[in-house]
Amino acid sequence: MEISNNQLLRFTTAGSVDDGKSTLIGRLLYDSKSIFEDQIEQVSNTSKKKGHEGVDLALFTDGLRDEREQGITIDVAYRYFTTPKRKFIIADTPGHIQYTRNMVTGASTANAAIILVDARHGVIEQTKRHAFIASLLQIPHIIVCVNKMDLVEFEEETFQSVVREFEAFSSKMMIKDIRFIPISALLGDNVVNRSENMEWYKDAPLLHTLENLHISSDVNKVDAxxxxxxxxxxxxxxxxxxxxxxxxxxxxxxxxxxxxxxxxxxxxxxxxxxxxxxxxxxxxxxxxxxxxxxxxxxxxxxxxxxxxTNNQPELSQDLEVMLCWLGNEPARHRAKYIIRHTSNEQKAMIREIVYKIDINTLERNTDDTEIGMNDICKVKIRTTKPLMIDSYRDNRTTGSIILIDEATNNTVAAGMIV
Missing domain, CATH: 2.40.30.10 (Translation factors)
Structure with missing residues (x-):
């Protein structure tokens, strides 16, 4: 299938701490020649000050001052680049568990998600959390990049072990397309160019895969x-x-x-x-x-x-929602929150926690009645006035909500209407 160079692909990166997300994006930008010379010079100078022998690729995306000083990604960093085949928008999201909410933000409009796995550690809790959020948000393409293959001697069996582990977990989720690529973001293996160290891998490198992904429109073009x-x-x-x-x-x-x-x-x-x-x-x-x-x-x-008139949404004050809790403070029992849905704003209350998801097993816990930061759960919400809703599966815009704390005006949860 021929890809138009006007097509735009939005993708997000996710993974655990130090899996190499920022380095991978830096390598993509650097090897595809999508970085201006003054940016390269600036990052080279910063790399020398930090004592690195070469260019620290992660600095191309870690744009905040705190990120550069601490060597971690805090905010969602958006980057843009173009190849002869396609235009791209990247959302580089943090790996720390306290920034999972940023991953939800970065993934909400993505066509694809790159989930990085450290070849030495395999599939861990954050990997599962990010994969589950990607499935909740119905991102159609998941690319699992098994990174740092250079640190495991580029062994095929290590790669295949991660593939088996991830497939066993993801079989319980609704993901349309999963692909696996062994890479070394630091050295560039299978990122833009095919790796000479992993001749056993016969499929395309990452950039070629991104350039040829089919973008299916997630916009509802039927329901006005x-x-x-x-x-x-x-x-x-x-x-x-x-x-x-x-x-x-x-x-x-x-x-x-x-x-x-x-x-x-x-x-x-x-x-x-x-x-x-x-x-x-x-x-x-x-x-x-x-x-x-x-x-x-x-x-x-x-x-x-x-x-x-002949095609109307549901009008309801009672919603069933898959909720991602973003707030630092836990949800208060039967407390009032502000709910925002399209241009509508009402008062709302979490009436019932139907179940919480155990990220490691995907089992439903019906006994836990507390919602804390990064918890994912199904809840029942009652609003003061009816909302005009569709299910998130049918309509991303009219099927999504956010909850806001009245006292602090902070967004404490994002939800998908079931």
Whole structure:
């Protein structure tokens, strides 16, 4: 299949501490000649100050001052590069367990995930945690890079042992495509160029694999969902009767003349016009930002949703959600949180913990009633007013929520509606 050089692939890296994620991305950028000379010079100088003989490839992604000084990745570092075949956006995420929440952020829009495994240590808890989060977020392609093969004498059996271990674990998860590549990010084996030290590996190196991955659209193009962000009512002459509803189309498309229903009120009307800064449109589709006017004067405000009358989401105050707890503090029993869903914001409460996931075994623990940092669990949430929801499987935008602590305004959880 021929790949267009205009295609954009978003991928994230994940793995445990010191598995070599930043070094791998640095090697990808360096060997594909995607780094400017002034960046190379800056990193070379920093490497010399730190006592390294050559260029410390990890410094190309560890952009924060604290990261450079401590030699660890803290924030999600986004990098962009292009090859003749494809454009790429990389999200380099931290490996420390306290930064698992950053991995959730970096992976939420990814088409593929690279999970690094240290060949010396095999599959460990963080590997399983990141693989499970990738499956929860329904990332279609997982590439397991068994790194530091140079430290195990490039032995095929060590690589195959990691493959068997990972396959035994991942067989319990819904992952469409898993690939395994033995690499040495430090030396460059099987990253951009094929390794001369591992002739037993017959498949493509990492960059070639990334260039030829099939990108299937995860955008729902069928179900029209238009969350209203704000109401446009100009007070200038000539616009006195204008009342438009601005927002971004979350999924599907809208056409002039479509019969629509406004939720949660349930009132019906027809699309009169679809306006943009550049003029009027006959139709608009995801992810365009537009202003919609209706033929009838209906009371609509931020958080309402315009949908096609014959294709509506579920309207509910009771949600079942797979929740990733991001907060430093544990969830408070029956405490009130702010829930944000598209442009809607309500008060919400975690009514029940259905089960927690044991990351090592993927077993469901129904006895544990505490939710702490990095826990992944299925919960029941009650909101003060109905939300217009789809399942995350059907619609990533209308199927996802975040919870915010009222007191601190910190985001404490991200969830996928079941």
């Amino acid at each position: 969902r238009f969350p209203v962000q704000t109401v446009i009512r100009p007070q200038r002459d000539g616009f006195i009767d204008y009342r438009g509803y601005a927002g971004q189309i979350a999924s599907g498309f809208l056409r002039k003349g479509d019969e629509v229903t406004i939720l949660p009120s349930g009132f019906c009307s027809k699309v009169k016009t679809i306006d943009t800064y550049d003029g009027e449109l006959d139709e608009a589709f995801v992810p365009q930002s537009v202003v919609v006017t209706l033929e009838d004067d209906i009371d609509i405000s931020r958080g309402d949703m315009i949908v096609r």
